[in-house]
Amino acid sequence: MNKDMIHEQGEVTDKLREECGVFGIYDLDGQDVASTIYYGLFALQHRGQESCGIAVSDTHGPKGKVSSFKGMGLANEVFNEKTLESLHGDIGVGHVRYSTAGASTRENAQPLVLNYIKGTLGLAHNGNLINALELRKELEYGGAIFQTTIDSEVIAYHIARERVKTKSVEEAVRNAMKKMEGAYSLIVMSPRKLIGARDPYGFKPLCIGRRDNSYILASETCALDTVGAEFVRDVEPGELVVITREGIVSDKSMCLPRKKHARCIFEYIYFARPDSHIDGVSVYASRIKAGRALAKDSPVEADLVVGVPESGNAAALGYSLESGIPYGTAFVKNSYVGRTFIRPKQSSRISSVRVKLNALKEVVAGKRIIMIDDSIVRGTTSGRIVKMLRDAGAAEVHMRVSSPPFLWPCYFGTDVPAREQLLAYNRTVEEICEKIGADSLGYLEIDRLQELTDGLEICRGCFTGTYPMEPPKEDIRGDFEL
Numbered sequence: 001m002n003k004d005m006i007h008e009q010g011e012v013t014d015k016l017r018e019e020c021g022v023f024g025i026y027d028l029d030g031q032d033v034a035s036t037i038y039y040g041l042f043a044l045q046h047r048g049q050e051s052c053g054i055a056v057s058d059t060h061g062p063k064g065k066v067s068s069f070k071g072m073g074l075a076n077e078v079f080n081e082k083t084l085e086s087l088h089g090d091i092g093v094g095h096v097r098y099s100t101a102g103a104s105t106r107e108n109a110q111p112l113v114l115n116y117i118k119g120t121l122g123l124a125h126n127g128n129l130i131n132a133l134e135l136r137k138e139l140e141y142g143g144a145i146f147q148t149t150i151d152s153e154v155i156a157y158h159i160a161r162e163r164v165k166t167k168s169v170e171e172a173v174r175n176a177m178k179k180m181e182g183a184y185s186l187i188v189m190s191p192r193k194l195i196g197a198r199d200p201y202g203f204k205p206l207c208i209g210r211r212d213n214s215y216i217l218a219s220e221t222c223a224l225d226t227v228g229a230e231f232v233r234d235v236e237p238g239e240l241v242v243i244t245r246e247g248i249v250s251d252k253s254m255c256l257p258r259k260k261h262a263r264c265i266f267e268y269i270y271f272a273r274p275d276s277h278i279d280g281v282s283v284y285a286s287r288i289k290a291g292r293a294l295a296k297d298s299p300v301e302a303d304l305v306v307g308v309p310e311s312g313n314a315a316a317l318g319y320s321l322e323s324g325i326p327y328g329t330a331f332v333k334n335s336y337v338g339r340t341f342i343r344p345k346q347s348s349r350i351s352s353v354r355v356k357l358n359a360l361k362e363v364v365a366g367k368r369i370i371m372i373d374d375s376i377v378r379g380t381t382s383g384r385i386v387k388m389l390r391d392a393g394a395a396e397v398h399m400r401v402s403s404p405p406f407l408w409p410c411y412f413g414t415d416v417p418a419r420e421q422l423l424a425y426n427r428t429v430e431e432i433c434e435k436i437g438a439d440s441l442g443y444l445e446i447d448r449l450q451e452l453t454d455g456l457e458i459c460r461g462c463f464t465g466t467y468p469m470e471p472p473k474e475d476i477r478g479d480f481e482l
């Protein structure tokens with residue numbers, strides 16, 4: 001089901017635009033890896049809260065013996081000590097999911113585990129294929145039976161099919177990659193190998209880490225820090241790395257390089273944790289830069305700069321540093337609002353935003369406030385917190401947004417609501433300002449985006465409507481209906 005349909009009209013939606021997170025590890029000393037994967041997923045939880053899972057393989061045991069466990073919810077809701085202890089294996093892969101293709105159900109949770117000619121295959125995918133429907137139809141007309149409705153199974157199936165013809169699983173992954181269009185950062189586990197692959201545009205992040213005699217693949221470097229691993233390097237766009245008992249290998253002839261890349265700019269603006277580095281760029285530093293640029297392009301006289309927790313905070317600090325206006329904390333966030341958060345009914349006097357955030361009256365009363373958030377999507381958050389600041393006694397509320405207006409759908413892994421639901425769609429900045437009830441409103445200039453990533457090539461399709469590849473004509477977000 002499209003998520004838009006399950007959001008109550010007019011109510012704030014909890015976590016609108018997440019990603020998926022992937023984590024894989026091979027312990028060459030033969031130790032069990034499930035608990036490390038669990039902590040890796042815990043560090044990547046911000047990327048997806050719908051479901052999660054772990055699959056491990058014992059490289060010393062019978063070939064293809066994979067144990068796995070997955071379920072709906074957060075990592076600490078799905079796993080406990082008993083389940084983790086039951087997962088024996090020195091090689092493994094984990095996933096936290098926010099669905100972009102296929103419903104949010106247990107069957108669609110990842111990693112996917114498939115039995116095929118060479119044993120068992122585990123797969124974790126972050127991203128969205130734009131030609132999954134075509135590929136799937138092609139396979140189904142050839143007799144294939146699918147167990148899930150996600151694009152990721154199409155990838156797994158292609159790898160399995162290619163494997164019949166190739167000498168190694170990495171060749172099969174490479175051949176499957178040639179057929180796939182769109183965004184994918186993948187971790188593939190075969191009984192004795194762990195493979196990391198990134199699409200040639202580099203939409204989604206994937207990095208390599210090392211801890212003693214273990215090699216790790218993870219969506220973000222914050223997960224490496226959490227498990228005590230050191231960062232080795234990022235997997236390059238179009239690259240395929242193979243971890244075996246002999247160590248890690250990246251064979252240039254196996255890669256699918258592209259001259260032009262299209263890294264997702266929203267990773268830097270919102271998705272990733274600020275303590276992560278993606279492709280050599282600090283997420284925190286890019287948010288500070290966004291805030292500084294915003295202060296230059298959209299100055300306003302005020303007494304205090306505040307961020308909207310969580311992801312607006314770093315940009316607010318940047319705005320304050322550039323403008324010289326003091327930085328303060330205006331909101332207290334309840335840290336216990338998780339996925340299981342029950343949204344209050346529209347008729348109730350309890351507001352979702354107030355359950356999550358509360359204003360610090362003693363900080364804001366009588367002040368002219370500049371409130372910074374990283375993005376406005378539907379505008380529900382902004383409208384309500386502008387009011388919250390006014391109710392707490394703010395003299396003026398000026399909203400500044402550290403990204404340009406969100407105007408277009410994303411086909412590469414971000415679940416953006418339909419255009420009509422985007423606050424900026426068909427509205428001028430003045431009209432948006434009026435809608436959210438602020439005294440003034442300013443967005444980051446589109447040309448500033450390139451500065452945020454130190455010149456790395458980016459995809460900014462959600463702001464411009466110009467995509468690095470031809471977007472699909474049909475809706476690719478829901479379940480496959482064949």
Ligand SMILES: O=P(O)(O)OC[C@H]1O[C@H](OP(=O)(O)OP(=O)(O)O)[C@H](O)[C@@H]1O
Binds near residue numbers: 270308373381
């Ligand atoms: O315009 P809206 O439709 O209200 O959506 C925009 C808000 O959603 C995101 O925050 P979110 O609450 O998802 O998470 P965060 O705590 O990580 O900032 C984003 O940072 C904005 O604050």
Ligand SMILES: NC(=O)CC[C@H](N)C(=O)O
Binds near residue numbers: 100151
């Ligand atoms: N957000 C993601 O990366 C989702 C991966 C995959 N398309 C799924 O729906 O499960």
Ligand SMILES: [Mg+2]
Binds near residue numbers: 311373374
């Ligand atoms: Mg936010």
